[in-house]
Amino acid sequence: MVINMAAGASEAELQHVIDRVKECGFQPHVTRGSERAIVAAVGSGGSRAALEALKAAPGVEDVVPIAHPFKLVSRQIRGERTRVDVGGVVIGGEAAVVIAGPCSVESREQILATARAVKAAGASLLRGGAYKPRTSPYDFQGLGLEALKLLREAREETGLPVVTEVMSTQDIELIGEYADMLQVGARNMQNYDLLRQLAKCGKAVLLKRGPSATVKEWLLAAEYLLAGGNGNVVLCERGIKTFETETRNTLDLAAVALARELSHLPVIADPSHGTGRRDLIAPASRAALAIGADGLIIEVHPCPERALSDGAQSLNPEEFARLMQGLTAPLRALAAPLEMRIPVASERLNRRSVYSV
Ligand code: PEP
Ligand code: MN
Numbered sequence: 001m002v003i004n005m006a007a008g009a010s011e012a013e014l015q016h017v018i019d020r021v022k023e024c025g026f027q028p029h030v031t032r033g034s035e036r037a038i039v040a041a042v043g044s045g046g047s048r049a050a051l052e053a054l055k056a057a058p059g060v061e062d063v064v065p066i067a068h069p070f071k072l073v074s075r076q077i078r079g080e081r082t083r084v085d086v087g088g089v090v091i092g093g094e095a096a097v098v099i100a101g102p103c104s105v106e107s108r109e110q111i112l113a114t115a116r117a118v119k120a121a122g123a124s125l126l127r128g129g130a131y132k133p134r135t136s137p138y139d140f141q142g143l144g145l146e147a148l149k150l151l152r153e154a155r156e157e158t159g160l161p162v163v164t165e166v167m168s169t170q171d172i173e174l175i176g177e178y179a180d181m182l183q184v185g186a187r188n189m190q191n192y193d194l195l196r197q198l199a200k201c202g203k204a205v206l207l208k209r210g211p212s213a214t215v216k217e218w219l220l221a222a223e224y225l226l227a228g229g230n231g232n233v234v235l236c237e238r239g240i241k242t243f244e245t246e247t248r249n250t251l252d253l254a255a256v257a258l259a260r261e262l263s264h265l266p267v268i269a270d271p272s273h274g275t276g277r278r279d280l281i282a283p284a285s286r287a288a289l290a291i292g293a294d295g296l297i298i299e300v301h302p303c304p305e306r307a308l309s310d311g312a313q314s315l316n317p318e319e320f321a322r323l324m325q326g327l328t329a330p331l332r333a334l335a336a337p338l339e340m341r342i343p344v345a346s347e348r349l350n351r352r353s354v355y356s357v
Contacts, residue, residue, distance in 0.1 A: 001026075001051045002077055003039040006061040013059025014039070020057065024050040029072055033079050040066065040077040042227065068262065070219040072226035073233075078264040084232045086204045087161025087180035089124045091234050092266030097295035098327070099163055099268070100320060101127035103310035104140060105147035113302045115154035117317035121324045126151070126160040127297060130175070131167050132309060133187045140308040148178035155180075163206055163297075169197045176203050186210050186238055186273070189221050199228020206297075208236045208270070215255050219263055235259050235267045236297060237288075239274035248276020248313065251284050257291045266294040272313045278304065281315055282323045289331045298323070 003017055014030070017039050021028040025046025031038045041051055055063045068074050083092040091097045100118035105111045105128040115126050130147030132140065143150075151162045161180035166172055167188060175182060181204040188194055189210035198205050205225055209218045218235065225233050237256050239249025251274030259267045269288035271281045285296050301307045301314040315323065 001041045001048065002064050002066055003041065003051070003054055003060055004062045004064070005037045005039065006059055007036045009036065009059030013057070017054060017057060017060060020054055021051065026051065029077070031078050036061075038077055038079070040071055042066075042071045068219070069216065070223040070263070072231075073219050073222045073263045073265060075262060075264045080264070082231065082233075082264045082266060084204050084234050084266055086125060086163070086232075087155075089161055091268065092294050096289055096293065096327070097125065097268070098123045098324065099125040099127050099295065099297040100300045102129075102301045102307065103272075103299050103314065104129040104132055104142055104308055105150050106140075106143070106308050108150055108153070110302055111147075111150045111154050112157065114300055114317070115158045115160060117302070118300055118320060119158040119160055121317070121321040123160065123298075123320075123324070125163055125181070126154055126158065127163045127183075127299075128154075129309070130164050131171060133165070133167055133185050134309070145174070148175060152178050166194070166198070169194055172197055172201050176201050180204065181206055181234075183236075184208060184221075189213055189218065192224060195221060195224035196228055199225045199230045201230070203230075204232035204234065205230060206234050206236055206268075208238045209240070209252075209255070211239070211241045211249060213240075215258055215262070218255075219259065222263070222265060233265050234294070235263070235265050236270055237267065237274065237293075238270035239276075247280070249274055251275055251288070253287055253291050256288060256293050260292050260294075267292075268295040268297055269293040270297045272297070272299040272310065276313045278313055278315060278319070281313070281319075282326060285323060285327060286331055289327060296327075 018028045021041045026041035026043040029040040052063050054060055083090050100123040102114050128151050130142050132142035155162050163181040164179045165183040165185050166175045183206040186208040222233050239251045242250040256267050271284035275284050299314040300320045304311040304314040307314055
């Protein structure tokens with residue numbers, strides 16, 4: 001349930017609601033907007049009737065059910081979109097953010113050359129895998145700690161904050177020392193142990209959508225992070241499994257728009273894994289921004305034909321620079337009026353709770 005406090009409700013009235021939510025057997029999560037606060041009561045087993053009775057409490061404007069199984073992730077509990085700060089770069093703000101870099105960190109020369117090139121072309125964050133989830137155990141598995149040190153060196157030289165994947169709970173602490181944002185790869189989207197630990201790591205998390213996960217399952221995976229105390233979460237659509245074989249995955253652009261309608265979290269798109277084809281990265285990037293993506297994550301390699309992973313979908317630095325020149329601001333502006341014009345049905349029903357903060 002969402003308890004919308006009235007504009008001008010006092011701190012004492014808010015505290016009373018928080019205390020009552022706990023007494024009713026739920027956990028209170030408070031969001032303070034510029035004018036008023038919202039208290040989300042989450043959990044199971046408590047008394048919903050007792051919560052509804054809070055309508056009569058002083059300072060309470062309304063008590064409404066949360067329409068979806070994901071609660072803290074739901075757009076209903078925040079009037080504003082969440083902005084995630086990654087080393088000073090804001091994801092989810094006015095400007096779309098581009099994360100770029102190689103699939104895997106392979107050598108000092110490779111990561112430094114790529115970092116310099118993507119920075120010069122206008123990328124805001126550097127990506128690079130140190131611990132790689134490979135389909136075959138015989139394929140390159142990543143340089144591990146050595147790669148983390150190289151990513152740190154690249155950040156020190158270019159100033160680009162670093163995003164890298166974490167596959168195992170036992171690596172979280174170490175990777176957290178080197179990276180600004182931790183990526184949960186598609187294969188681990190439903191690794192609930194990993195999500196629970198990442199909820200406590202104090203770092204921003206990039207949560208990729210599983211190749212066979214529904215949007216609801218993806219948002220419920222994000223709910224683990226928020227419920228565990230980490231609100232700095234960015235969602236990433238990276239393509240799903242379909243019957244198509246000409247592309248590696250099917251980039252689900254509708255899911256980008258849908259996730260932004262259902263959730264207040266920023267949503268970015270990964271046209272590299274989403275298509276698996278270098279020739280489709282530019283059109284897919286333009287389409288993702290036009291549909292409202294808050295940013296892109298793109299694989300770039302100094303020499304894609306020699307890449308140890310994902311060469312077929314990696315751009316070389318010149319191709320990336322050309323792509324960046326084509327990604328103009330008006331593309332993303334296309335999406336905004338659409339979002340304002342067509343609120344989804346559940347939002348229309350709960351318009352007050354969505355827009356009243
Ligand atoms: C990657 O980013 O290199 C990667 C392995 O992505 P995904 O988990 O989406 O396959
Ligand atoms: Mn990759």
